Amino acid sequence: MFESAELGHKIDKETYEKEVPPLREALLEAQIDLAKLAKFPVIILVSGADGAGRGETVNLLNEWMDPRFIQTHGMGEPSDEELDRPMMWRFWRELPPKGRIGVFLGSWYTWPILNRVAGRTKTADLDQSLERARRLETMLVDEGALILKFWMHLSKEKQEKRLKILEKDPKTRWRVTERDWEHYKLYDKFQAVNESVIRHTSTAEAPWTIVEGFDARYRSLTVGKVILDAVRKRLDEAGKKTTEVSAPPPLPSIDKLDILKTLDLSQKIDKKDFQAELEKYQGKLALLTRSPKFKDITVIAMFEGNDAAGKGGAIRRITSALDARYYNIIPVAAPTEEERAQPYLWRFWRHIPRRGRVTIFDRSWYGRVLVERVEGFCSETDWMRAYSEINDFEAQLVRHKIVVVKFWLSISKDEQLRRFKAREKIGFKRFKITEEDWRNRKKWDEYEHAVCDMVDRTSTEIAPWTLVEANDKYFARIKILKTMCRQIEAAMKNNK
């Protein structure tokens, strides 16, 4: 795997000085076109051996191109705010928007490799990490990102030589740390893990480029040319959709039976029982979220449902049991300009809370497979891949021990009509029924189909959907409160 990167590649000074100026100019022009087009971001990962010139390469890129439009991130020790969230959060918050270049020195591969070499994890753990990295990259590419992954390689002998050279020069001595020499002693171990990483994650859409790191001129020219070719090629292709795949047809509806139709929407609670139950479960939720153990818990609750199904009312019954300092509600509406310049899930990632907090999404990332699908706001490919992207997203949350609670509030078509009409009568502004509500209603069957697909494809063991029979508001609210309490309790027990 590393054969070509141990051949002793070398570029003489004369060649280098002849080749650099046109390369720089071409890179700059590509960068300007990238910014003007602003259709896709470029994500560059720089990994590899200590002493193989990773930092130098990154600095050189900043010198060659316009550093104002490159964001470089040295992913060192995470901050407390980062540790409080799923591992990938720190990468999401630094993703470059469309039209920009983001360089990551240290990537989602760094810690899995270090942990495996140090024996803190097993091969199976490493494989899982790699699988997750691969899925993340596939998603980013599907969202339009150009990902370039560089692996700076040194043979064992060359690594020793490089570290010694750096140590000798007073100008570079500070760069060689004890840790570098420790890593050198573990060369063979690293090599085995590195190879496995590269093998598993060199995909068609985001392959690794292995670069021999010893000769600075060779390394620099190689990296520069790879970037130039890739960006230029993508710019030339821009506009063409290259990742279009045809989605398999959704499950046909043959016998008119579906998961929503199996719900018993006639379930009810009378007002007196409701009051008693409400007090009981709000009290319980209040105690649970105020217990010292809750400091280690994060809760993300998410509400989807038919228009007028009572999401707002249900949310208020939850929040009135919570301490306002520790919850946050995210009403999901049209994305902002900054959000549109990022992958679809970015605008949800940015709201992932710290531990000890509750975040409630009023509508959510499922918009893609519901309204965007039905209204044709995104392509079939986009919403088809969203199912697995969402599952990956939720799996990351759950792996970080976040309690993910997902509610679908279901009402019948007749009940919706009744509520629309009632709302039209009371002039109360908050409940104004809009044209859009009536329009959506006309597509009732299509929405129902989309909801059933969504439940089938995203109700997972780790993040199951709770379907809430919501024709009776009392019944719905109690079911929701109960579910919240049960899931939080379960998480507290597991955390012991």
Add this chain to the structure above:
Amino acid sequence: MFESAELGHKIDKETYEKEVPPLREALLEAQIDLAKLAKFPVIILVSGADGAGRGETVNLLNEWMDPRFIQTHGMGEPSDEELDRPMMWRFWRELPPKGRIGVFLGSWYTWPILNRVAGRTKTADLDQSLERARRLETMLVDEGALILKFWMHLSKEKQEKRLKILEKDPKTRWRVTERDWEHYKLYDKFQAVNESVIRHTSTAEAPWTIVEGFDARYRSLTVGKVILDAVRKRLDEAGKKTTEVSAPPPLPSIDKLDILKTLDLSQKIDKKDFQAELEKYQGKLALLTRSPKFKDITVIAMFEGNDAAGKGGAIRRITSALDARYYNIIPVAAPTEEERAQPYLWRFWRHIPRRGRVTIFDRSWYGRVLVERVEGFCSETDWMRAYSEINDFEAQLVRHKIVVVKFWLSISKDEQLRRFKAREKIGFKRFKITEEDWRNRKKWDEYEHAVCDMVDRTSTEIAPWTLVEANDKYFARIKILKTMCRQIEAAMKNNK
């Protein structure tokens, strides 16, 4: 000062239950109008005595209004990312956008009060903190914010009583901590400091509302009504500009002499000397920023200048001496949608770096007193107040021991013409001269006037402007590098 809040205000249950429903409805409607209009944010500070119902009030507001459009922030212990930045950064990051309500439980008053009572600071320090708070609030109000400050008061006797009542009930016992009792013992000390705080910061634009905190019904109704009246009043006034003041006329230009005209633009360095100096000062900058002491330093460098004065080239000469992982360049262009929904300085606050970092602004917050003034993008009042807002902003940075380096790159009108023409000749896209450049050039004198005003009003001892004679690029680049080195060195010495 607290007399009216020790009268034993009390509302009976019947009155309360009669008054609450219409109040809630009116609050909700106001909130909806606020969101629809989206012209100003509402900032609510809730401060006061322990046990006076601050938390309960905040929770109640969330219950009465639509919690989806209220953001509540309990400003407890700052995170490491927050500690690494000026104190106000954590408030800036949580400011509500236009149309939303932000509730702060614990505010910019909390720590100054606690520090003074604990004797960690002197009266003079407290006064300074209050002065800063007042200036911040003035700025927010000028930017359109509605600020409501509530002080929940309890007499000494009532505080003891409240804490005991809370302790007796198993449901509220957890809320009374040892710290509450410690604070109770310091009641008189707190009272003296609180009074001084309220006296100094009850301004016409953001007065304190002191509320007797003992009776929950009285407290709740009072707060609810104050908020309703204030929001409603402001909504009714919206559109009318209420803070318009007439700015004093700028310094007249009588003898054609100004600070820019005193610059000797003929200063030059020849190429050979430039190469030597460049190497020297880049080397120095490289060593300085890589020294262990730099971990405690933050550098914010800011570039303004005539069009084609060479900002980009100068920035690249700096960054090529830096480690790409630790610097960030912010090219300042038109604000995004999220930025437009916030006070003017918000989009700069969000980029304030952590310690050990360098952030370079390519154009800056001075846009308001330069391009926005000259082109009439903001009112005279807005740019006139910007001078002191900017001085306050920079003072906060400097107080946090951030090194603030400000460059104005000055070229002559002839030199600009020469460069424009040269750029038009070389086809290189990056240097395309736009219509706008030619338009700006026509307003040369107006810009010059604005620059001189800016320097006069914002070149402070703590954050002085460095005027750079930039007709000769070599000379300019060396002067800039030298200045950077000198200021960083000075900061390192002071930090000892």
